[in-house]
Structures are given as structure tokens and as C-alpha cells.
Amino acid sequence: MLLEFELNGKQTRVEAEPTLRALDLLRDVLGLTGTKEGCGRGECGACTILLDGMPVNSCLLYAAKLQGRRVTTIEGLTAEDGTEDGAEDGTEDGAADGGGDHACQGDCPPLHPLQEAFLAEGAVQCGFCTPGMILSAKSLLDRNPDPDVGEIEEALSGNLCRCTGYGKIIKAVQRAAGDGIKAAREPGPGSGAGKSGRRQRGATR
């Protein structure tokens, strides 16, 4: 069947078997391999994508269900993200400048504040759960820019991570939220995260 949906801010038309999983459509047909398969049963969250802004496990979703929807994958969180959200408020540039301690050079697009925060806090180890984790966090922050720890826990409880122990992931989401709020309050360049120096350890539970 012909599927038409908005993918990372762009209208997309693609012919696909209706019984294909959304995960396979993204990875195998559209070449967006940033979305990962960890269990194929909706138990680990590695395949999380956003559907009209809400996180879903794309391994449990038929491709046909994407019809007419707004789909965001990790690939849509970088350069295109501002367009997708219609939020050209300079947040990303600010954060990218402020937290620009990562080794990304040359062709690397500016990172989303969550991506910056995950790097700066050391919330990434193997990185396999990271795309799904970041998308679940983005969905949360879009709905609730200032979540408490319990709300972050709840939002990320469907995303398993075996490497980090999660503490740094909580801090990364808090950092991105703090940066977002700061940026909204005092827009303009240089409003982003600090350097990767030592931060106060927040009790996380």
C-alpha cells in the first residue's frame, strides 16, 4: 500500500506491505537505522519513535499505522528538529555552543539539547538504547518542560539500559530541561549548558 506520513518534518510517500513493522519500514526501506531493535516484543524500548509526539515501540506497530501521522526518529532530532517543532528560538545553537565539548566535527549537525546533555553527563555508554531513550525524554520535555525525578522515571521506564545504571540519564534529562528553561527565559546565544566540569550531585531518589 502507499503510505503517506510526515517523517522528521518532511512529507514522505513510500510503498510498503501493510503488514511490515514500522521498525522495518524505517530501517530497511527508508534507511533510518538509528532506530534499534532490542527485543522485538515491546519490552526494551530501543525501537522507540515518536508518533504525533508520543513515544511508541515501533517493533509492535504495523507500518500502515503511520498513515497520516507525524513521525519522529532520532535522525529527526538534529538539524530538522527546529523545523519539525516550529521552534526557531535559538535553543539548539545555544546548547551546541555551550556544551560543545564533544568530538563531533565536520559534517556533524548541531545537536539537540538532549543529545548534548547525554554527552555532557556521560549518560551514553554503548549507545544502543540511547536513540530510544532520548526520544522518550524529548516527548516528556515537550509536554512537561520542568519534570521532577518521578516524572522522568515514569517517562523512561519503558526504555532499558544495561550499561549506565540510569543515574546519569536522569541527570542528563534534568540538565536538558534546565537548559531549555534557561534558554526560554533568556533567549540568545551562549545560553546553553556549561562545560563538562563537575556538577553538583543531585540526589536522584
Added chain:
Amino acid sequence: MNGQKLSVVGRGVPKVDGAELVTGRAKFAGDLRFPGMLYAVARRAGIPAGKIRGIDGSAALALPGVRAILTAGDIPGPNIIGILPPFDQPVLASQEVRYEGESLALAVAESREAAGRAAAAIRVDLESWEPILDVDQALAEGCRKIHPEGNITFSKRLVKGDVEKGFAEAEVVVENTYHTSFQEHAYLEPETVVAVPGGDGRVTVYASCQSPFHIRGHVAANLGLPASRVKVIQAYTGGSFGGKDDVATEIGCLATVAALKLQAPVMIVHERRESIVGSNLRHAARIHYRTGSRRDGTIVAREARIHLDGGAYASESPFVTMKALIHAGGPYHVPNVRVECTAVYTNKTYCGAFRGFGVPQVTFASESQIDELAAKLNMDPLELRRRNALRAGQANATGQVFAGSVGIVQTIERIAERRDRLPPVRQDRSAAAGAGSTPEGRWLYGRGCACLLQGISNGAEGIDVVGASVQASQDGSVLVGVGLTDMGQGSRTVFAQIAAEVLGVTMDRVTVRQVDTDSVHDSGPTVASRSTTVGGMAVFKAAEEVKASLVKMASLMLKCEEEQVLLEENFAVRASSANNPEVRIPLPEVCTAAYWTGFPLMHLAFSRAPEARFDHETHQGDIYIAYNYGTHLMDVRIDRLTGAVEVLRHLAAHDLGKAINPMGVEGQVEGGALIGFGMAHLERIEHEGGCIRNANFADYAVPSIKDRLPTETIIVEDPNPTGPYGAKGVGEPPVAGTAAAFANAVAAATGRRFTRLPIRREDLLAALQERDAAKGG
């Protein structure tokens, strides 16, 4: 390298490969696509033991999209894999089924789905046998032999002093038997390989793996190819923790056999169920332990008998046996120690390497004993540990003496200091909190601590050599290659920091390649918390050689002695002196000049750990180049009504010599701690008749974000002379400390000693109900 001002080493830096990971651009093996790529799925036995009478792939081959059904006869070589002797695992079994995940045939098809359907359609005729399910059954006289040599995989002893004499002198003795369960690695990325035939008589295997050289060796042998025709490239690897070693060689061989037969790229991606059933687990253990001390708390003798259930194949059981043996005595100075450790075959999923490698199991037993002893002596458990803790110059359980970097006492003292400064745990004993319960209130509070040590480097397990190359380009950028893999733990970042430090370049000028067996020296497996220590030393040495060229060149350009040249922040600098102001030349100019002058800009260096020298009968001798020492403290509260445990505090102090990247250290400690917590409280592989019945993430409880620990990492740096900048590894040690501290905290809270891990919520609830019933009656 000591005493100098460091610019990058010792600084918490983000991962050098972080940007590609957070953007989803990093290519994991399953993200690779090649024209005409096929997919393969193995047909697994599904029964734990039996005879293979026949395999018929004709119906499967007739299904749409199916290209081949391969069986043992299609493997040109010996059809054997294994990490160490006895190499005892077939790639595809043809005679006997030894565990439910045994691969019998391989279906190759144009899609993963078609391959899966074909695998299911392969007809297998199996004569089912009564499985051998546990250690006692396997060791019983007359038991069927799982392998021709019998059911003992490996058995060794450690003997120090005279343990009988020691116990005769003991005034207080504690004795108990402890059990731990099988644990699954549960890395988020399932095992994946792609084999791509080249047009040049070679084959390239892209793998999610821990030890690419193992894959190269096994693929070459089983294909009957010279190893020089096989190239293995480690793709980005989504976690491993010891797990992607044996299984990566298995699917590496399978994919290559199919790829060469069909002359097409072949990918194998495990499903989650296969990942759990068809690759190694952490050994289940039974440990009988006895500890004797004087009344003042001085431990005089320790004795342990350990049985490891290793499942169907040897895998790394021999080395896990030795590691458990060597570490069972704990980080204490004990004059008389005897340990026996035996790994046993059963008809279950095989066991091998898993972060900690036998140490978490024995640490749980050993540290439970110390607490039981403290209770009997009426001593503070931390003080008892401090009193017996090993010091520099004292012989450990293998008789090895280190002159320094024995930081166990420092970790205990740092924990004690931190503990004393912490506000007391606020205990809610209000009447409301006791609703529906007893007058004591709803919550039970307890504090536990545990000490551990973990050997760094291969040690007794064999030669420890790592090769590294460092190459400076004319533009002043630096390329580093190391034969050890980064599976997420951050070793690429550590290697980059070391190269940047030596060469005076900024981190953004350093690139650390993924491992590719063509271009680095065989560096053995990435195991034993040795990357930073042994691998880091190789990078350091190679970088020093390149630095020598640059300094020589710079001294000519700056017209000064080599000793006056400093490399820093991408410049060669001649420091100012009485007569001369400071002069700086950009490093790219120095590199370019060095190239045109003919000074070498690339160097290959080896780091070779001193060989272990020990008596193989008694395991007395010098075994590891260093140990990581740790002390953990945990405060818990247990809900009397539900058995739910809340960890209120977790302090983890480790002596790791020097933290090259403190942020990475915290990540290792926090992540390792949660795996230890899973082992101690949540995770248990459930077997039924030899088959795993919870091989998915719904039924097997991998800790979620709600289970995370409030871990506070305390870094102790007692420099290790054998590591770069004094560093020692930290990957494995936090697992053991956390698991043991949890068990002791729960015992303190409930007043009951739990001898079996995991101690789950339902176990706690049952024990509390029993206890309260006994009190009431």
C-alpha cells in the same frame, strides 16, 4: 610520567564516539547493508539432551525466498569452537544435543522472516534423553557423560599455609553454604554478524563482538582458510559484559560458511530469545565456606569448596574456575587458605565470561562470612574488615606481595569517613507507617558493607600482550589503533586521552579506530578489566615514540635542546628562559617538517604484562599485575508488608590507581553496580526441565530506571606502577561489591542471613512472614 602536570588525563571528558551514538549515526553490525545481502537463522534443538537421528531440510528449502539449508557437513573445517581448551562446542551439532539452544542447521534466505520460517520448517529427528540438570546429578557415580572426558569441566585447588592448623588455632568459626543463580548479560543489542565475501579470496566479517581475534581464528579454522584471508572488523557494539565472545565466534563461523557457499553477504541477528538461550550466562555457584578467627577478630583460616554449574560447554569455565579460586579468600591477609573449585557440565545453556568472572559469586559468600563472623564477635563489620585488610608488603591468598597500590584500607577508611559524615538514615517508625503491621512499624532498616578485590590483566589465564599504533599526520592530527574493543565502556576515550596527553594535542585532534584485525596486532580478548591498564600502556609507549620524533624536529626548528621542548595544546613550545622569550610553533608545522625530514611519524608498540608465575597445584605465586580493591556500603529499607526493598544509599569506593577519565569511572561503577544489584535482588534465569522459561525481558527482570541505585562513587588513587599514569581497570569490580553489600544490608535489616542470590522481594516477604509467625507463636 608521574609528578608532571597533566592536561587531559584525569579530566572527566565526554566519550570521543559519543556524537555518533546520540545521533543514531553509529553503525552497529545490524545497521550495515550490502547489495544482495541474505539472512540466516539457526534451527535450534529445543530439547536439552538427546541424540540427533536425522535432519531434513528439503521442505524448508522449498519455501519462497530460501536459498540454502546448511548442516554440519557443510562446514569445511573441524566444526569446533571454544575459547579455551577443551575446545568442545560444535558450530552445528550432528551427533548429540547437549542443551536446548544447540544449533543443528542454518536456514539462509532473502529476508530475516523467510529465514526464520525456513528454520522452523527444518525437520529434525531427535531422540530425547533425560537431561542432567544439576551439579550433584552430573557428579553422581554412573551418570551419563555429557562429554567423553566426563562431567567435570575443570577442577583446581588453592593452598596457602596449613588450613587445619589455622582452624585449630581459631577461637571463633563461622560456616555456611551459599548459592547464586545464572545471570543473563542482557546487553540491549542482540548478537549480530555480517560476513561479506571479497573478490580477492578474502572474507570480511563485521561483528558485534568483544574479541575480534577469536572470531578470526575460529572462522579461519572452520572454513579451512589461512587466518590471513579473514578480516574481522568490530562494528559498534551495543554492550557485551563478557557475553559476545563464544557466541560471536559461533555466528561468525555460520555466517561465513553461508556467505562463501552462496557468494553473497550473509547477516545473522539473534532474536532476544536466542540471545538468552543460545549464548553464555554467568555461572550458577554453590559455595561452602568456613572462616576462623581469634577473639580479637584476626582471621586465621579460610576454606571454601566451590561448584560452578557451567552448562553444556566449557566456554570460559576453566578460567572462571581459576578466578573464583584466586579471589575466594577476599582482600584480606589470611595466613591459611584452602579453596577448591570445580566447574561441571550440565544439559543447560553454557556459562562463561560475565563481568566479574566468578568474583561476584565468591565475594557474596566471602563477605557474608565476614558479616556472620562480625556478628559472632560482636564487632563492627567495617572494623573487622579493616583489621584484616591486606596491606602493601603482605602476601595475599596466592602468596603474591605487592609493594604498593594495595588500596583496600584506603577504601575502607574513605567509606568510614563518608559514613560518619552522612546524616543518619531517617527511620519512619510512626504509628501510621506501621498500619496493618506490627508495633515495630512498616519499614525494616539495615546497613551492609562489603569489600572485594579483582585481579587486573589476564594473569593466570595466559599471556597478556596488547598492540597499539599511534600515527601523527602532517596536519597534526593523531590516529590511534588498539587491538582491544570498546563495547560501550569508554576505552576509546581513555586511549584518546593518553595519546593526547603524551603528544600535547587536544582531544578533537585524536581519532581512535574501531578494531580491525588487519591493522593491529593480535591483542587477545578484551577481558579482565585490562583495557586501560595494559592497552593504555601500549598506547602510551607508541605515543612516546612518535613524540620523540616531534620533539627532535621541534628542537631543530626552535634551535634548542630537546629537553627544552614541550608539546602542549597543538603547539611545540620552547619555554621562556632568562635570555629568551617563549616561542611556539604550531604542531602541524612540526609534523610536516618531520615528514619532510624523514622522521618516523607512526609507531607500533606492545605492552606486555609480566608473565604470571605460580604453582599450578596450589595457585601460589605472582598472578596478576595489579588488583582493584573496593569497599561498598549500602543502606536499605524493606517494606514489611510487601517485601519491597528500597536502596537509600550506596557508597562505592574503589582503588583504581589513577582515574584517567573520572566521568567514565563513575559510569563504570554505576553501571556495574546495577548489574550487581540485579544479580543480588532481581535477576534469575528460571529453568524447567533444562529449558529456560523466562527468555525474554518481560519475565527476566533486567533492572529498569525505577530500580536504579543512588550510587556515589568514591575514587581512591593508589598509583599502580604497571599502568599508564598509575591506572588500574575498574570495569568488573563494582558488580561484586554491590551484590555482596546488598546481601549484608538485607541481613542487617531482617536479622536473617539469606544464603541464596537473588534475594527477591517474594523471598523477603516469605522470610519475614515466617519470622513474624515464629515471633507471634
